Amino acid sequence: MVQRIFSIEKINKSFDIKDGEDRLEVLRDISLEIQENEFLCIVGPSGCGKSTLLRIMSGLENATGGRILYREKALTEPTKDIGMVFQNYSLMPWLNVEDNIALGLKLKRLSKKKEKEIVDKYLDIIGLKDFRKSSPHELSGGMQQRVAIARSLANDPDVVLMDEPFGALDAYTRIQLQKELLRIWEKDKKTIVFVTHSVDEAIYLADRIILMSKNYGAIHKEIKVDIPRVRERSNPKYAELNQELLEEFEILNNMK
């Protein structure tokens, strides 16, 4: 039976604006359900509230109104079951690459051997074995982001919330990591919510794509991607959907 993992019920979010009495309303009455093991992509124009929604889903930030259920229980604070990869790399600058990846593992009190095994596995996946002793400031932006992805996956959370995780990567690495992420998602039965600006990336990855608009984060459209995996970009269905979504995206971008 398909299990519901998230139920977002009429979420509102507004922020105080500096030096003013007004508040900035970012999300208004947003509702969304996410099933266990689903790969959901969220696409939408800059500033429409994608990161805000993700932070609320991680428990790091509270909604101003409405409620959010995680496995049928109200979510009000972060839990180890929900991992997050932030839009900026957010590594610990004083820790080297391997210690950054192992950060969450320390809390699990694994044996040194087991911890090293996990760190090695993810260093291999992200292709940074030779940089294990490097500090974050010695890495490029794309390399730092790969470490942040590894850190999140190494904790083995049930849900991974990813905020434009591949935005800073070169095209080749991006495609490699898309494939790898799908492999991990299928093998480890995770639920992934993935924000991206790339329509192509969303079609490659998602079971379902949500198009969010600047109209207080309203869900403009929801698209099920029923192209069998591994998806070939040369598949005419792929190209057709790409074109359709690009047109929708242009409409959303031009909205006031």
Ligand SMILES: Nc1ncnc2c1ncn2[C@@H]1O[C@H](COP(=O)(O)OP(=O)(O)OP(=O)(O)O)[C@@H](O)[C@H]1O
């Ligand atoms: N902590 C905050 N305080 C005040 N305003 C905020 C805060 N966080 C976000 N905002 C505002 O909320 C709106 C939505 O921001 P958010 O970061 O969620 O957008 P986004 O869809 O992720 O954009 P992008 O694609 O550029 O990352 C923006 O107008 C932003 O200025």
Ligand SMILES: [Mg+2]
């Ligand atoms: Mg964002």
